[in-house]
Amino acid sequence: MQTSTGESPNAAERGHAPAPEGVERASPYAYYALAILVLANFLNYVDRHIVSIVGQKLKVDLALTDAQLGFLIGTAFAVFYGVVGIAMGRIADALSRTRLMALGLALWSGMTAVAGLATSFAWLAVARLGVGIGEAAANPCSHSLLSDYFPARNRSAVLAVYLLGTHLGAAASLIGGGLMLSHWDTICLSFPDGACGIANWRAAFFVTGAPGVLLALLVFFMREPRRATAVRKTGTLRLVILELSAAIPPLTLVNLYRIGGMPAVTRNLIFALIVIVIATGLSLTVGDWPQWAAVALGVYSVSTWAGVLRRRDTPLHRLTFGCPTFGYVAAGGALSTVVLGAAQAWSAPYVMRTLNATPAEAGVALGLAGATAAGISVVAGGIITDFWKRRDPRAPVWIALIALVVPVPAFVMMLRAETLAGYVAAYSVFMLISMLWAGGFAALVQDLVLQRMRGTAASAFSLIMILVGSGIGPYWVGKISGLTGSLATGMLSVLTLVPVAAVLLVMGARRLPAETRERRLALARAAGEPV
Known part of the structure; x- marks a missing residue:
């Protein structure tokens, strides 16, 4: 027997929060859609992180400070990603998610290519702003689509596979960008005449931006899963303006x-x-x-x-921003991403400056290590969380706490390493543990809301993660680096947030056992939800 939201009574008996599901068994097409969305997420993170590997060249060629570089890596992208993402969640809950995702993919890819034309800090900032606006569609649409394509029992693992594209994309940006910087004089011979006159960092932006425009066509024609609630009949333009x-x-x-x-x-x-x-x-x-x-x-x-x-939308507010449990886990997760973001954003500049690595050496070593470690971590973490959550609904938060605290010694060892090999070894251990929480946490957010709210919930969660992790972290590191003259000091300074994040996660974990299916539905009904 199932409830009106599609949840089995057994889930409620185990103490899980509502996790409405649209299907009992995933179809072959669902796996095709998963592959396309993983590829889109891959390009998402290639375009997002390419600034990290070309950052040292940007700093020299455009005379940037570390604080400005941190702004470009994080804040310029993150804030506008967040501001537009505010509206994008509810738009995704009302309009075609596949077409919205396609438009966003075309925009962020195009703006990445535009960054290759930049001649100033301001130009780069505007291009990064455009990347953020386009990428705001990615998570609300993808998380919501995958939650409808696949049953709830597989959700952590499926979202973990989707998030695998995150780390493969970040790695590809380092590897591809590093090789482009070091070997562009040879690579350019394979392109039309005149390509060799383009600066290597500009070419990196052009090459990474182009594939997304083509992939957007495949996403545009993907099937839109049927939803329990009808798509809003409001005109598209009117709805977009209303939400923005x-x-x-x-x-x-x-x-x-x-x-x-x-x-x-x-x-x-x-x-x-x-x-x-x-x-x-x-x-x-x-x-x-x-x-x-x-x-x-x-x-x-x-x-x-x-x-x-x-x-x-009082019911939606009550289950997200008006819910202390949601607030604690989101805030704790956001502060956790500051440490992770510092390692990912600044590792390439650090090894090039401090350990005298070439762009190719830095990109290949960090990219391969990061992709392997993070890929294993995020998939294993999703599977472990699904298994553990059957016995304890707090499992996603406990995994997040482990991923926050346990890798701190590896982070410190990274910055004490005297060789590139030593840095990469410590970085691998750090990434192997740090990404265990990603899939389970994404699924937890989906479990805390009703089906019609999934896109907005994913948007709100991503908004908090990005604004804090990317909007503050990279700039913080760059500013401290500029003030102290030490990038290592800037990176280490983010560890002061670990105790605060740990306390917030524990506070959220203490509340989760009470967030039963009945309680979540009762909160929604009390706020006016017709469920």
């Missing part, structure tokens, strides 16, 4: 006026003024105004969207 107005100023004021009148607008303007004052103070104190302007936009947009969501 929930987070992007000054459209936010119009939205707030519609749902709360002048009192809501006044409160929001006061909040915006406070955010602007704080961001201005930080800019005057430590410099780097683009960083603080972007962070201010992210803070304002997320806070405003949460307020709009509370009025427009």
